[in-house]
Amino acid sequence: MFAQLIAYLRGLARRRQISLELEEEMRFHLEQQIEMNVRRGMSLAEARRMARLDFGGITQTRDAVGDVRAIWLDSVWRDIQLAVRLLLKQRAFTLTVSATLAVCLGANAALFAIVDHVLLRPLPILAPDRVVITGNRYPKAGVDSGYSTSAADYVDRLRETDVFEEQALFKLTNRSVDENGVPTRVPAMSVTPSFFRLAHVAPSLGRIFADNETEPGRQTKALLSFALWQSQFGADPGAVGRDLRIDGQPYTIVGVMPKAFALIAPDVALWTPLTLTSEDRTTHYNDVWGYIARLKAGSSIEQARAEIDAISRANLDRFPQFKRVITDTGFYTVVEGLQDSLVKDVRPALRLMWGGALFVLLIGCLNVANLVIARSRARAKELATRLALGAGPARIARQLITESLVLASGSAAAGLVVGRIGLKALDVLNLQDLPRGADIQFDASTVAFTVAASAIIGVFLGVLPTLVALPTAPTMWLNDEPRSTTIGSSARRLRRSLVVAQVAFAFVLLIGAGLLFASFRRVLAVDPGFQSAHVLTASVSLPASRYPEEPAARRFADDVLARLRALPSVATAGATDTIPFGNNHTNSLILPEGYQT
Incomplete structure (x- = not known):
């Protein structure tokens, strides 16, 4: 069937040539028949007459063969050509409708690209629905968010849980990388080797960390992101095995991660082995690490939560000195799907924005629908004439729908251009800070969404004139002064309904925007508890090789502060x-002196 369709499309492209070849072949056969009749003793005139009778007539034969080739695609192609000619004649109508739909479709295309990459697409790892993240919460102490945990929790779960296939600990940091002789601060992550096994992601080059490379003195290994590999080593495959100075110390590069790999944080440029001390492994409620795990096939989040809660209850019996304070702070551990945890903070805002864009599209469609109905009423005599000449209602309906689809297709093409421009304009909102925000772009999914939306709109706009302007009594419309009819009343009722719906949607959108603006003003009016005017911030990462202990780091900070305070403008x-409002916070259990446990 596919081969037949390809052959037919090729035939459409060379239709004129095929017709000429057909006529030449029929002429050849006719001449052969005439010559045969002459040899039988007929006169030339009689031979021609008999040959034409036997052949059946050139015109009839050509039409019969043509009917075999003229399947519905041929007719649709003629409808498209007619639609283009009609739309070009009515430029004002065409431009108005196209501009309206292009803006509405463009806004939806831009927001769909964001929603698709952030909310709809699964994480680029194997079975992302089985990966969970946990976090310790202390709601009565004001800590009811975040996903930090202690290394001791990780050790307990490795030993006592049965629902996890793999577990990993990580810590987000900033590291100083010696990039071409210039120290550069890059986002980094210290991870256990199980982190990459859990994700089921292999490096593009080299290997992941070995389990023994988390031991003190053996942890000087590094995995590079694809972007850092390109900027630091010019995408040289020979970078694996070479040294890179990180925080002033040489680290051996063991691999390069794939370009699309991003787990937990989108901008991580460097991974190093996570080393735990014996104190880390035994200190509970010192929540400075992140923890993720992969569920075994058939296990559920509820089962994981039950096992972790059981471990927490057992720890209260093991460490009774913490029992009162843990109870007083309302301690509990949250267990959530990793993907849901990454997007749940931005999901309401993105849904609200896309909902607003859909309302704009509905309003635009209703506005265009009124224009289409007005245009179709003006074409009533033309349609009645076609009916009177023998065209069926279905044939005319197909032509009207084709016109609307052609108009919607042009609007979709313009809408994609508007959407790309709008997406670039939205970069001022720091889209790259969204989960997987760096991947947001116009791709096949966005194009497919826009094309599908335009097709639905095209069919809708084509059906409307079919319902309200396709006359059932052609002679009624062929009079010079047509009177009000039932069809006219139906059209007026439909137009009034469309206007009411348009106003209603616009009112809902306006109310929503007003409430959103009022909420935004109230947020800005909240006193954060500090003065931010004329306050500048800067950050620095101190290499552990030069500042191994806290006193050395404190001396560095005191020296920098003394120099800053000496500046006349400070x-x-x-x-x-x-x-304040930063993300670099951890949870630690602090007991006041004299607290009775």
Whole structure:
């Protein structure tokens, strides 16, 4: 069937040549028949007459053969040509409708590209629905968010859980990389070797960390992101095995991760082995690490939560000195799907934005529908004439739908251009900070969504004139002064309904925008508890090789602060490891002196 379709499309492209070849072949056969009749003793005139009778007539034969080739695609092609000619004649209508739909479709295409990459697409790992993340929460102490845990929890779960196929610990940091002689601060992650096994992702070059490379003194190995490999080594495959200075120390590059790999944080450029001390392994409620795990096939999040809660209850019996404070703070451990945890904070906002764009598209469609109905009413006599000349209602309906589809197709093409421009304009909102925001782009899914939306709109706009303007009594419309009819009343009712719906959708959109703006103003009016005006921030990562202990780091901070305070333009300066509303926070259990456990 596919081969037949290809052959037919080729035939459409060379239709004129095929017709000429057909006529030449029929003429050849006719001449052969005439010559045969003459040899039988007929006169030339009689031979021609008998040959034409036997052949059946050139015109009839050509039409019969043509009917075999003229399948519905041929008729559709003629409908498209007619639609293009009609739309070009009515440029004002065409431009108005195309511009309206292009803006509406473009806005939806841009937001669909964001929603698709952030909310709809699964993480680029094997069976992402089986990967979970946990976090310790202390709601009565004001800690009811975040996904940090202690290394001791990780050790307990390795020993006592049965629902996980693989478990991994990680910590997000910033490291100083000696890039072509210039120290550069890059986002990094310290991970257990199981991190990559859990993701089922292999490096593009080299290998992942071995289990013994987390031991002190053997942890000087590094995996590079694809982007850092390109910028630092010019995408040289020979980079694997070479040294890279990280925080002033040489690290051996053991591999390069795939370009699309991004797990937990989208901008990580470097992975190093995570080393745990004996104190880390035994200290509970010191939540400075992240923890993810892959469920075994057939296991559920509820089962994982039950096992982790059982471990937490057992720890209260093992460490009774913490029982009161843990109870007083309302301690519990959250277990969630990794993908859901990454997007749940942005999901409501993205859904709201896309919902607003869909309302704009509906309003635009209703506006265009009114224009289409007005145009189709003006064409009533033309349609009635076609009916009177023998065209069936289905044939005219197909032509009207084809016109609308051609118009919607052009609008979709323009909408894709508008959407790409709009997506670039939205970069001011730092889209790359969204989960997988760096991957947001116009791709086949966005094009398919836009084409599908335009096709639905095209069919809708084509059906409307079919319902309200296709006369059932052609002679009624062929009079010079047609009177009001039932069809006219139906058209007026439909137009009024469309106007009411358009106003209703616009009202809902306006109310939603007003409430959103009011909420935004209230958020801005909230006193954060500090003055942010004329306050600048800067950050620095101190290499552990030069600042192995806290006193050395404190001396560095004191020296920098003294120099800053000496500047005439600086009123005061301070240092902290966490700025207000920053993400670099951890949970630690602090007991006041004299607290009775």
